[in-house]
Amino acid sequence: MDKLLQYPHNRIKLFIFKFVRLNRLKTNNMKIIYTTILLAATLTSCSNANSTSEKIQVVDNQEISDTLTPVETKKGNADYKPAFEGQTRIAGVKTTTPYEFKVITESLNAPWGVVELPDGRLLITETEGVMRIVDASSGKVSEEITGIPEVDDRGQGGLLGLTLSPDFSNDRMIFWAFTEKVDKGNHTAIAKGKLSKDEKTIENAQVIYRASPTYDGKLHYGGRVIFDKEGNLFVSIGERSDKETRVKSQDLNTSFGKIVHITTEGKPVAGNPFEGQADARPEIYSYGHRNPQGLAFHPETGELWCNEFGPRGGDELNLIKPGKNYGWPIITYGIEYAGGEIGDPVIQQKDGMEQPVYYWDPVLSPSGMTFYKGDKIPEWKNNLFIGGLNSNHIARLVIEGNKVVGEERILADEGERFRDITQGRNGELYVVTQGGKLYSIDGK
Secondary structure: OOHHHOOOOOHHHHHHHHHHHHOOOOOOOHHHHHHHHHHHHHHHHHOOOOOEEEEEEOOOOOOEOOOOOOOOOOOOOOOOOOOOOOOOOOEEOOOOOOOEEEEEEEOOEEEEEEEEEOOOOOOEOOOEEEEEEEEEOOOOEOOEEEEOOOOOOOOOOOOEEEOOOOOOOHHOOEEEEEEEEEOEEEEEEEEEEEEEOOOOEEEEEEEEOOOOEEEEOOOOOOOEEOOOOOOEEEEEOOOOHHHHHHHHHHOOOOOEEEEEEEEOOEEEEOOOOOOOOOOOOOEEEEEEOEEEEEEEOOOOOEEEEEEEEEEEOEEEEEEEEOOOOOOOOOOOOOOOOOOOOOOOOOEOOOOOOOOEEEEEEEOOOEEEEEEEEEOOOHHOOOOOEEEEEOOEEEEEEEOOOOOEEEEEEEEEHOOOEEEEEEEEEOOEEEEEEOOOOEEEEEEE
């Protein structure tokens, strides 16, 4: 009985109430008969899958109900059927632990990436080609850091994601993605350099990797870069958007629409899945991506997760496995921006191509993301937080067994385009918006 009382399940409560009333019955046999009937009826109604049924899952000490309204209520762009239950529009979940957010500064200029320095300050990229340091306690923003190679900031280009060397306290090395302009267009590039002791410049900046081929466009660069446990880099690269380039996501002899795995010198990591394969680039780790802008490792399993923009609908969350094909543009849950279906034939599933763990329609417009590793808000433990651009919110996803089992919208009333998110050493989340704000989110 004590265990039943722990769960706010309406039918269980009803059963308990009726059970108590049965205690007025005169004989034990009557009590047993009626109790058995009520319990059977209650459990049967709990298991029925209809519009009014309710199922409770306990995930990381929080209760998730399938009768909570999914956070997305708008009509989708397409009526495609998901490949499995819970692949989209999962039940909503609501944070019960008190938390608060605040704006640290509003004076940034189109920030794209944010990472915490060892002393708790934040290093931030701005798309026009500028890095700055922000003191999270005072909100003070530094002057621009010089020494950064010129960027092509047309459209979605510019200075993009960044990460620190695992030994930054000693070597002061920074690695970043940017769009590099060349004679016939531009491409996603990865550079590295040393932050000077006075923090005013990047010393000896050099490009270590260039995506190819070069293309004269201004969209879909990808642009996230993160370190793995072995001290190598994972980099996400977009397929440059246009119909003539999107097909190269399936071409293993290009960098378009790929996640690549390289060393700090820009060389392919030994043991990559296409190593030694003719007509395949040895740095490729996975392919068939559209515009992947979020990369993060699960804090317990160590698995690599990625999000990517779909077209009109069909934004995806993927669990990345070496050598796997994630399907774009052959399979998708979205449609063309101008309307009309994608693909010939139009399909959403195909053998040999990975299904997204989760997708959104309408779009989330997912960008930077991080798993929560703090302890101030226990129910967020190992939850994934994704910055949403056009959707103007941060998506909190509860993941269990590599499936999304709950979704919540955070800071949805702020009306901001959330570009990147990272976790600080004290457990707080830091978020930058395209409009120039830096937020902190933390337990009260």
